[in-house]
C-alpha cells in the first residue's frame with residue numbers, strides 16, 4: 438500500500454478569483470462567537486460573486502491568483518488529531534450519561550460535541566487571518582436545555598483539559614457559553630462560492646459507542662469542490678484490514694491519520710506521529726480478486742443489495758469487510774479492499790460531512806467515487822448531497838464494470854423503503 442515517503446510540500450492548483458468578504462449575522466455568516474473579553478477569533482464568510490464586485494465600505498476585495506492549501510492542510514491535521522485525542526479519552530471511559538438521543542433518534546455523545554468545538558477552535562487559532570465558514574453536523578440546541586447542564590459542563594471540561602494537556606494554545610479556559618457558541622460556528626450552509634470547512638466531528642457514532650471504528654472527518658470546499666481532506670481514525674489498524682487479514686481489526690496497533698490535498702496525493706501517518714507515507718488504491722482489474730467494504734450497520738446501507746452486486750454480478754469471492762464510518766474510505770485509499778458500496782434506505786439524504794473528506798482521500802489515492810448513476814458527487818449544493826440511489830467507490834479500472842453491475846442490480850431489486 439505504501440509507495441514512498443514524502444515531505445508535505447506540493448505544487449497545487451492555481452485558482453484565480455475575486456472575493457468579497459462580508460461580516461454579517463445570518464446562519465451561514467455567523468457573528469463572532471465569543472461575547473466575552475477574549476476576542477481572539479472573528480468570523481467572516483467568504484462570498485464570491487462576479488456580480489457584486491463594486492467597492493463598498495463594508496467589503497474587502499482581494500485577488501487570489503495562486504492557491505496552495507498547505508497551511509490549511511497542516512491546520513486540519515492538527516485539529517483532527519487533537520479532536521481524536523479527546524474522543525479516545527472519552528471512549529476509554531464512556532458513561533451512559535455521556536450519550537444522548539437526537540430528534541432523529543441517532544445517538545450523540547459528549548465526544549461528538551467536544552470534537553466539534555476543538556476542530557473549530559484549532560482551525561481559527563491556526564488560520565487567524567482567513568475567512569472562516571464551517572458546515573458541521575452538530576448544533577447546540579439540545580445542550581441549551583435545562584436538563585443538559587451536566588452534559589455541557591462535562592463537554593467544557595473535556596475540551597479545556599484537552600487544550601491544556603496539548604499545551605499549544607495559551608488561552609484562558611473556555612466558558613460553557615463559549616462552548617455553545619463555538620458549536621454553533623458549524624451552522625454555515627456551504628454552497629458553490631468561497632471556502633467552507635466541512636466537519637463530521639465523529640462519523641460513525643454507533644461504532645464509537647460499540648468501541649469499534651469511527652472517524653473525525655474534516656474537508657475543505659473551495660468554489661464547491663473538495664480541495665483537501667483529513668480523516669483521523671483512532672481505532673483503524675496501521676496494517677491492512679483486508680478480508681484475508683481478519684486478526685488486524687482485533688489486535689494490531691491502531692490510529693491512522695489520512696490526509697489529501699488536490700493534485701498532491703494521499704498520505705497516511707500514525708496518530709502518534711510516524712512520518713507520512715504516500716498511499717494508493719488497489720490496482721486490481723479483476724473483480725473476483727477485489728474485496729469490498731460496506732457499513733457495519735445494516736440500517737445504514739442495504740447489505741443484501743451490496744452482496745448481490747459484489748458476489749453475484751461481479752464474482753467477488755471474499756466476504757465483505759463491514760466497518761463503521763469514513764474509515765472505509767481511508768482503508769480503500771491504501772488498498773485494503775477495492776470497492777465500497779453504500780445504499781441507504783429510500784428517503785435518507787446523505788450529508789456532505791459524511792463524504793467530503795473520504796471522497797478526496799480516495800480520489801487523490803487514484804480512486805473514484807460516484808453516485809449509483811455514475812455521476813460525480815457534488816458538494817456544492819449546501820448541507821446535503823443530491824444523489825441517485827447510493828454511493829459507489831472503487832479504482833478507475835473497476836469502475837465501468839462496477840457501475841454496470843450496480844445498474845443491472847438496481848433494475849432487479851426494489852430498495853427497502855423507510
Ligand SMILES: Nc1ncnc2c1ncn2[C@@H]1O[C@H](COP(=O)(O)O)[C@@H](O)[C@H]1OP(=O)(O)O
Nearest residue numbers: 639640641642643732736737761762781785791
Ligand atoms: N439511517 C441512516 N442511513 C444511512 N446513514 C446513516 C443513517 N443514520 C446515520 N447515518 C450516518 O451514516 C454514517 C455512518 O455510516 P456507516 O454506516 O458508513 O458507518 C454516519 O455518518 C451516520 O451518522 P453519524 O455521523 O451521526 O454517525
Ligand SMILES: [Mg+2]
Nearest residue numbers: 543544574642
Ligand atoms: Mg450523528
Ligand SMILES: [Mg+2]
Nearest residue numbers: 637640641791
Ligand atoms: Mg457521519
Ligand SMILES: [Mg+2]
Nearest residue numbers: 574637639640
Ligand atoms: Mg457524526
